[in-house]
Each structure stands twice: as structure tokens, then as C-alpha cells.
Amino acid sequence: SAxxxxxxxxxxxxxxxxxxxxCQVDSQVTMxxxxxxxxxxxxxxxxxxxxxSEATYESGFVIDKFPISRPNLTFSTLTVSNMSPExxxxxxxxxxxxxxxxxxxxxxxxxxxx
Amino acid sequence: xxxxxxxxxxxxxPEGENLVLNCSFTDSxxxxxxxxxxxxxxxxxxxxxxxSSQREQTSGRLNASLDxxxxxxxxxxxxxxxxxxxxxxxAVRNTGFQxxxxxxxxxxxxxP
Numbered sequence: 001s002a003x004x005x006x007x008x009x010x011x012x013x014x015x016x017x018x019x020x021x022x023c024q025v026d027s028q029v030t031m032x033x034x035x036x037x038x039x040x041x042x043x044x045x046x047x048x049x050x051x052x053s054e055a056t057y058e059s060g061f062v063i064d065k066f067p068i069s070r071p072n073l074t075f076s077t078l079t080v081s082n083m084s085p086e087x088x089x090x091x092x093x094x095x096x097x098x099x100x101x102x103x104x105x106x107x108x109x110x111x112x113x114x
Numbered sequence: 115x116x117x118x119x120x121x122x123x124x125x126x127x128p129e130g131e132n133l134v135l136n137c138s139f140t141d142s143x144x145x146x147x148x149x150x151x152x153x154x155x156x157x158x159x160x161x162x163x164x165x166s167s168q169r170e171q172t173s174g175r176l177n178a179s180l181d182x183x184x185x186x187x188x189x190x191x192x193x194x195x196x197x198x199x200x201x202x203x204x205a206v207r208n209t210g211f212q213x214x215x216x217x218x219x220x221x222x223x224x225x226p
Contacts, residue, residue, distance in 0.1 A: 033213065042216045042217060042218050042219050043158075043203070043205075045213050045214070048213065092157055092158070101146070102148065102160055103148065103214055105157045105158040107156060108156065110155060
């Protein structure tokens with residue numbers, strides 16, 4: 001299994017500000033994924049982050065709102081920009097060790113925007 | 115577009131019962147299917163992974179089956195315990211795609 005950590009674990013932010021979430025994996029992985037889970041909902045993929053290239057965003061998500069960095073094979077960040085209360089969600093980082101096999105998830109970052 | 119549905123949305127049972135959670139998907143061209151558990155406010159824990167060529171996988175009291183042609187998977191939990199209380203999510207990965215598509219989840223409550 002993969003050990004994934006996220007920082008912060010939770011935060012309360014003011015409308016209009018930005019928050020950067022960090023994801024650290026215990027070993028090198030090719031692909032990292034960022035998901036959002038809105039209250040009472042299932043998980044929705046925001047984007048896929050490959051090292052050395054721009055992230056690939058899913059329909060409904062844009063780089064200006066959710067910029068992603070992937071500086072190396074064990075680390076990624078997701079920024080939630082110009083936040084509004086609708087951005088209140090759990091944000092989860094995920095990795096896929098062997099390519100399309102078991103996918104592992106971090107503990108999540110619980111964000112509340114006031 | 116792949117869509118994944120889970121029934122029931124919520125389930126409450128007394129301790130010791132055997133139970134079945136259902137997952138259905140619209141596109142049978144899947145690569146694999148994964149069952150997860152999520153505790154309130156937490157991340158996801160992988161329970162079982164079934165490849166498209168497999169019919170079932172077992173881990174302890176958990177057994178997951180897959181019928182790809184009919185677009186269905188079931189998660190069977192034997193002798194349920196209060197510690198099994200959580201939300202259970204199934205997710206499918208389509209052939210040729212990297213991303214998982216998640217179901218709506220089943221919230222399980224096992225009472226002592």
C-alpha cells in the first residue's frame with residue numbers, strides 16, 4: 001500500500017482567499033489525482049497531475065480556480081483560489097501505484113469557507 | 115459516459131446480520147472495480163479490487179462479486195459488527211482510462 005499524507009487536515013477560510021493543500025507520498029508515483037467530495041456527496045475528480053507536465057482537468061474544473069503543481073514524483077499541491085462557501089468540501093489526494101490498479105487515498109483536507 | 119449507482123443509499127442492521135451492498139454501472143467496458151470504505155470526515159480505505167476478468171474477491175468477512183456483462187457488483191459482509199459502520203463506495207475504472215468513477219455510496223449503520 002501507499003502512505004499518503006495531506007496538509008492541512010482541515011481549515012476554515014474567509015471568502016475570497018486561497019488555500020494550498022499539500023500531498024506527500026512515501027514513494028515515487030507516476031500519476032497523482034485530486035478529488036473533491038462535497039457535503040453528502042460522492043467523490044468527483046478535479047484533475048490528474050503528472051510530473052513534468054500540466055495537469056489535466058475534468059469538465060467543470062479550470063486551472064485558474066484549482067492550480068496544481070507537481071514538482072517531483074512524490075509531491076503535489078492543489079490550490080483552491082478565490083474561495084466561496086460553495087468550495088466547502090473535503091479535498092482528497094490519490095495515487096495509483098502500478099498503473100490502473102489499486103488506488104490509494106490520503107486522509108483528506110476538510111475545508112470550510114465562511 | 116460511465117455512471118455508477120449504489121443501492122441502498124442507507125442501511126441499518128443489528129449486529130451479526132449478513133448483508134449485501136449493491137453497485138451498478140452503465141458501461142460494461144471496465145478495467146477493474148474497487149470497493150472502498152469511508153469513515154465520517156476521513157479519507158478512503160481500499161477494501162477489495164476486482165479485475166474485469168475476475169468474478170469475485172474475498173478478504174476476511176468481505177466478499178465482492180462482479181458480473182461485468184450485467185453491469186453489477188455486490189459487496190457481501192458476513193456477521194456484521196458495529197465497527198463496520200461507515201460509508202461504502204464502489205468505483206470503476208474504464209478500459210483505456212486512468213480515472214475512477216465513483217458511485218453514490220451506501221451509508222451502513224450496524225447497531226450493537
